[in-house]
Amino acid sequence: MEVPGKLELIVGPMRSNKTAELLRRIETRRQYAKQYVMLLKPSDDTKAAAGLVESRNRQGCVAMEAIEFLSADPWSVLPTLAETEKSIGKRVDCIAIDEGQFVRDLFLFTKRLLEHGYDVMVSGLELDFRGLPFGEMLELNWLVRTFSGNITELVAYCSCGAKALYPQRLIDGKPASYDSPVIMAGDNYEPRCAEHFVLPGKPH
Numbered sequence: 285m286e287v288p289g290k291l292e293l294i295v296g297p298m299r300s301n302k303t304a305e306l307l308r309r310i311e312t313r314r315q316y317a318k319q320y321v322m323l324l325k326p327s328d329d330t331k332a333a334a335g336l337v338e339s340r341n342r343q344g345c346v347a348m349e350a351i352e353f354l355s356a357d358p359w360s361v362l363p364t365l366a367e368t369e370k371s372i373g374k375r376v377d378c379i380a381i382d383e384g385q386f387v388r389d390l391f392l393f394t395k396r397l398l399e400h401g402y403d404v405m406v407s408g409l410e411l412d413f414r415g416l417p418f419g420e421m422l423e424l425n426w427l428v429r430t431f432s433g434n435i436t437e438l439v440a441y442c443s444c445g446a447k448a449l450y451p452q453r454l455i456d457g458k459p460a461s462y463d464s465p466v467i468m469a470g471d472n473y474e475p476r477c478a479e480h481f482v483l484p485g486k487p488h
């Protein structure tokens with residue numbers, strides 16, 4: 285039986301530097317542990333150029349090469365993984381996934397990788413603009429407990445200074461209504477606390 289991998293989850297709302305933290309951890313593993321880390325990016329991610337993961341923060345922009353895959357089919361990465369291991373002549377040590385909330389089958393895909401001995405790092409949003417669970421990010425908590433690992437909760441602040449729990453979606457500067465699509469182009473977000481989170485038309 286293979287020794288299972290460990291899962292590192294990096295969660296938090298928009299503008300909490302999740303991607304920067306993911307890239308920093310990849311760099312550390314590569315530089316100091318001499319690990320081979322494969323960075324994956326679901327193709328629904330429109331914030332960076334093809335094949336690149338970029339982090340946005342005040343310290344500037346950091347970009348790292350990534351393997352893009354269709355968010356609806358993470359399994360398509362497995363042949364690429366096998367080819368990479370053949371060409372480098374050893375196993376890949378760690379697989380990093382940015383924007384995990386967009387990945388279909390994220391729970392099963394991550395579980396499969398852990399069971400096969402890969403360390404996995406996933407960054408992403410836990411809640412969508414409606415304040416509802418986003419994709420399968422919340423389900424990964426079970427994998428952290430079961431396979432051991434850790435969760436890092438990054439914090440963003442509302443303009444009032446309170447901890448921001450929710451991603452406030454803005455369309456033309458106004459709060460988006462509950463019935464707008466979960467994924468849409470041209471939207472804009474800011475982190476808000478429970479008091480300042482506005483969601484017109486929400487049923488509950």
Ligand SMILES: [Zn+2]
Nearest residue numbers: 442444477480
């Ligand atoms: Zn606030």
